[in-house]
Amino acid sequence: MIPYGKQYIDENDINSVIEALKSDYLTTGPRVKEFEDKLSEKLGFKYIVAVSNGTAALHLASKVLIKKDDRVITTPNSFLSTSNAILYQNAKPVFVDIAKNGLIDLDLVENELKKGGIEALYLVSFSGLPFDSDRLRYIKDRYEVKMLLDNAHYFGKDDGICDMATYSFHPVKHITTFEGGAIGTNDKRIYEKLLRLRNHGIYKDDSMHPWEYKMTELGYNYRLSDVASALGISQLEKVDGFLAKRKEIAKHYHKNLAKVSPLYPFSDKSSYHLFVVRYPFKDLREKADFFIQMRKKGVFLQYHYIPINQQSYYKEAGYYKEFKNMQKYYLEAFSLPIYPSLKEEEQKYVMECLEELL
Numbered sequence: 001m002i003p004y005g006k007q008y009i010d011e012n013d014i015n016s017v018i019e020a021l022k023s024d025y026l027t028t029g030p031r032v033k034e035f036e037d038k039l040s041e042k043l044g045f046k047y048i049v050a051v052s053n054g055t056a057a058l059h060l061a062s063k064v065l066i067k068k069d070d071r072v073i074t075t076p077n078s079f080l081s082t083s084n085a086i087l088y089q090n091a092k093p094v095f096v097d098i099a100k101n102g103l104i105d106l107d108l109v110e111n112e113l114k115k116g117g118i119e120a121l122y123l124v125s126f127s128g129l130p131f132d133s134d135r136l137r138y139i140k141d142r143y144e145v146k147m148l149l150d151n152a153h154y155f156g157k158d159d160g161i162c163d164m165a166t167y168s169f170h171p172v173k174h175i176t177t178f179e180g181g182a183i184g185t186n187d188k189r190i191y192e193k194l195l196r197l198r199n200h201g202i203y204k205d206d207s208m209h210p211w212e213y214k215m216t217e218l219g220y221n222y223r224l225s226d227v228a229s230a231l232g233i234s235q236l237e238k239v240d241g242f243l244a245k246r247k248e249i250a251k252h253y254h255k256n257l258a259k260v261s262p263l264y265p266f267s268d269k270s271s272y273h274l275f276v277v278r279y280p281f282k283d284l285r286e287k288a289d290f291f292i293q294m295r296k297k298g299v300f301l302q303y304h305y306i307p308i309n310q311q312s313y314y315k316e317a318g319y320y321k322e323f324k325n326m327q328k329y330y331l332e333a334f335s336l337p338i339y340p341s342l343k344e345e346e347q348k349y350v351m352e353c354l355e356e357l358l
Contacts (some may be wrong), residue, residue, distance in 0.1 A: 001300060002300060002337050003337060003339075004172075004300055004338070005337070005338065005339050006171070006339040006342075007171035007176045008238070008242065008339070012234050012237070013235065017230055017234075023226070026225060026226055027226060031230050032050055032223075034233060035177075035224075035236075036048040036050050039236070043157060044158045044159075045165075045185060045186060046185070046188070047185050047186065047187075047191035049182065049185075050177075050180065050181070050232075051183065052223060053170070053179045053180060054081060054168025054170060054180075055081040055084070057166035057181035058085035058166050059085050059222070060183060060220070060222060061085070061166055062089050062148070063089065064164070064197070065148055065164065066119060068090040070119035071117055072092065072094060072118070072119060072120045072121070073093075073118055073121045074095060074124075075122075075123075075124050076309050077103075077124070077307070077329065078124040078305055079305060081150075082124055083095075083122070086122065091119075094118065096109055096112060099325065101129060101263060101264040102129070102276060102333075103123075106131070106135055106139065110139065110143075113143040113145060121146070123148070123149050123162070124149075124152075125149065125154035125271075126304075127272070128154050128246075128272045128274065129270045130156065147162035148165070149164070149166070151167050152168035153173075155175070155239065164184065164190065165184045166181060167183075169182070172339070174239060174246075174271060175232060175236060175239050176231065178228050179228075181224075196219055198220070198223055199221070200219045200220065200221060201215050202215055202219065203215075242340045246271065246338055250338065253336060253347065256351055257277065257354070258351075258354075259355060260358065261278045261279070262276070262278075273338075274304055274335045275335060275336045276304065276335050277335075278329075278333050279358060281332060283331070284330075294354075297353045301334050302334070303333065303335065307327075337350055
């Protein structure tokens, strides 16, 4: 079986986890801060807050950034967590169609911003492709809108434009901490609030009695464990190699694919969490049959993503709308296997299966 994504775990990872298991700390201990410091250095943020998963990261960031009834622009082409985090705050997602590269269409975003009444913009670096920094800076300065960057698919240096960026360390992502996530920011006030929210809203300092703590706001138990952080520290040592391997596979696909079209030209800036291609299927039934036939050959493709605003929950809440580009993308797009341990002969086999079945 060749899955669309897969973690890479070596002996150093295993030994790091075993060492953490034998230590005095299993939950919150010194490895959490060490992991955060190493992430900060790698991603370019002044402050990093590690949390239990990527959805927790989005939830806490939303708790800081938006409030009830705020209108927040976001994309229909993401996992549910992105827009769900808006709903957690009883705010209102405003969905905007995508561009041909799968990212939210920034021209359409500006059209919405010109109408007024928008408090925040939730961007998703879909597939690992970053946004144009100059364009984002122009939008933020021109419309004075808050910005959250969902970087679950991207791993690289941040340019400091958005108020916060969130990350996921699920096993199929660039590094893994089993489950896990993080929030990056350059704002100390935001950082301190996130630390409290991660730990039940608790505040404590040296002026208090040794046993004393104060709950100053409603928080959550979204802490990352020391054991998970140990794995993350070990994974970070290999992440440059992981990213290089993903780009190598992407280049190989670009050079040799025949019957399908890559979602966008090869980009050295992309982290290639996903390698998305398009094919003009007649309808979704034909596409489903193709997926089933590929699985019979041992190749497990995946689709990213079903339009969020067409999910039954969102339909019932009044968010249903058909977007021209998103509908065409939904019919045509699918994700090929891409992960660091994917062998060249496996890549070749995937392409041979595509040739045969398409």
